[in-house]
Amino acid sequence: QVRFATGRVLVNNQPYSIQVAAPLHEFYEALERFRLILLLSVPVLLIGATVGGYWISRRALQPVDRITTAAESISIRNLSDRLEVPDTADELQRLSETLNRMLSRLNSSVQRMSQFTADASHELRSPISLIRTTAELAAKGGRTNAEYHEDMVQILAEAERTSRLIHSLLFRV
Numbered sequence: 196q197v198r199f200a201t202g203r204v205l206v207n208n209q210p211y212s213i214q215v216a217a218p219l220h221e222f223y224e225a226l227e228r229f230r231l232i233l234l235l236s237v238p239v240l241l242i243g244a245t246v247g248g249y250w251i252s253r254r255a256l257q258p259v260d261r262i263t264t265a266a267e268s269i270s271i272r273n274l275s276d277r278l279e280v281p282d283t284a285d286e287l288q289r290l291s292e293t294l295n296r297m298l299s300r301l302n303s304s305v306q307r308m309s310q311f312t313a314d315a316s317h318e319l320r321s322p323i324s325l326i327r328t329t330a331e332l333a334a335k336g337g338r339t340n341a342e343y344h345e346d347m348v349q350i351l352a353e354a355e356r357t358s359r360l361i362h363s364l365l366f367r368v
Contacts, residue, residue, distance in 0.1 A: 196220070258287050266294060274302035315364050322357040326350050
């Protein structure tokens with residue numbers, strides 16, 4: 196197989212046709228080498244691009260992994276811990292700061308609940324002890340009707356006081 200090129204030229208006002216022929220086997224050999232190079236290099240390039248993309252994405256997501264790990268380690272027992280805030284001026288920094296503010300609010304709420312529980316326990320202990328002691332004395336017997344009546348009035352007064360205390364504790368929150 197050959198390739199022809201034909202051209203017209205004028206020499207001394209005489210037109211001439213010039214034809215040149217070149218064999219195509221070198222062209223086809225070069226084309227075959229190029230095809231082979233493509234067949235071998237494309238899979239290698241795809242594998243390289245995949246590995247490189249995975250490496251870049253893992254590296255880019257490391258701060259997210261650190262934030263996730265730190266957030267998962269925080270529980271009700273260590274609400275005062277905070278997430279590391281990357282100095283990147285991007286969404287990760289905003290997310291870390293937002294989560295830290297949320298943790299502060301949660302910590303404050305848990306502390307208020309703990310304080311409320313401690314206050315309620317302390318405030319309710321005295322009247323319940325008095326009601327119980329009075330009821331135990333009345334249950335032992337050997338008392339006059341007037342004494343029983345006085346015990347019941349005292350129990351009722353303490354029960355009313357306890358009810359007011361519970362109401363004020365519940366609406367103080």
